[in-house]
Amino acid sequence: MRKYTSLGAILLILCIGFILLIPLQTFLVIEPRSTTGDSVLFSLPDNHSFSVRYTHSIHLSEVEEFYESTLSNQIHQTKLLYEDTAIGMPANAEGNEIFEVTKDGKYLISNMEKVFPYIDIRIGQVVANHRLVLEGKEYPLADYFVKGSVVRVQLKKQSLYDQWKGVTVVGKR
Numbered sequence: 001m002r003k004y005t006s007l008g009a010i011l012l013i014l015c016i017g018f019i020l021l022i023p024l025q026t027f028l029v030i031e032p033r034s035t036t037g038d039s040v041l042f043s044l045p046d047n048h049s050f051s052v053r054y055t056h057s058i059h060l061s062e063v064e065e066f067y068e069s070t071l072s073n074q075i076h077q078t079k080l081l082y083e084d085t086a087i088g089m090p091a092n093a094e095g096n097e098i099f100e101v102t103k104d105g106k107y108l109i110s111n112m113e114k115v116f117p118y119i120d121i122r123i124g125q126v127v128a129n130h131r132l133v134l135e136g137k138e139y140p141l142a143d144y145f146v147k148g149s150v151v152r153v154q155l156k157k158q159s160l161y162d163q164w165k166g167v168t169v170v171g172k173r
Helices: 002-021 159-162
Strands: 025-034 040-043 049-055 063-068 075-082 097-103 108-110 115-117 121-124 131-134 135-142 150-158 166-171
Touching: 002 159, 025 131, 040 131, 075 150
Parallel strands: 040 166
Antiparallel strands: 025 040, 025 150, 049 063, 049 131, 063 075, 075 108, 075 115, 097 108, 121 150, 131 135
């Protein structure tokens, strides 16, 4: 009987270790690259989409880049919405992309097929006000990281242990 109790305890410990240490849930992870600090984890919505919104530093108009996660946890850019075709913004679409002017006069490039393992962003110090947008809610990156610093946005599977070890988890379901 004692043998079965020990075996049961070992199995229980292994199961708990499995649950705590095996990465199961995919998060949008933003981590500092040029400064020290903790990563911030954002729960992805059911449609696995998000966007990054910012003010262009030259023509001071809003730009929004739309993304989705791929099955291999890559970042797929699907659309780009902006207000001005001046310096630093595309004047037309490429390849199979679709360029159009929206009803409110903004420029939209859709059907984009750009895929990235990660995106590095330098958080604006004065004008840019970079914001992550999830399900319509904005999260200013300067609320989590130092203005002017570089952060890396990527998709990663995280274990429960990863979620508990001192990082900020936003939008936990």
